[in-house]
């Protein structure tokens with residue numbers, strides 16, 4: 433049995449309505465609080481029904497409409513106000529739909545934007561590092577260039593030759609690649 437069923441088992445619509453200020457006649461009729469009712473048009477007992485405006489429901493529903501709460505909040509309010517001692521369990525599956533007091537869950541778009549921002553920031557940082565490295569290689573390539581064909585290559589010259597095109601490719605990828613390419617790149621780098 434869920435908390436809605438338990439609450440309805442324990443209190444009637446009439447009990448909660450009276451508790452929150454509705455005056456119910458002996459014959460079980462009351463002035464409907466959901467429309468401007470001059471003469472009692474609401475029948476209220478276990479459930480309620482208004483013959484004038486058609487409002488109807490049970491105890492939980494009554495409180496929800498009266499106070500502008502979700503069904504869950506309404507049930508919780510009744511449990512507290514009537515000291516019913518029913519353990520309150522947060523609904524798990526429907527957290528996103530209509531339970532106002534639950535902490536705001538980011539939408540899918542917000543999560544995507546968040547991840548995109550992270551990737552952009554990371555790619556920018558990575559590109560900057562690589563660009564600085566690229567500058568060094570350009571410098572090394574000139575500075576450590578062997579003077580003759582036969583001379584031994586300075587290791588930094590070798591490194592520059594070896595890495596320059598690869599690094600400039602990676603810089604391009606980071607600055608102009610799609611999110612997917614960048615992610616693949618970051619995964620690839622991580623494995624080394």
Ligand SMILES: [Zn+2]
Nearest residue numbers: 464467482485
């Ligand atoms: Zn009504």
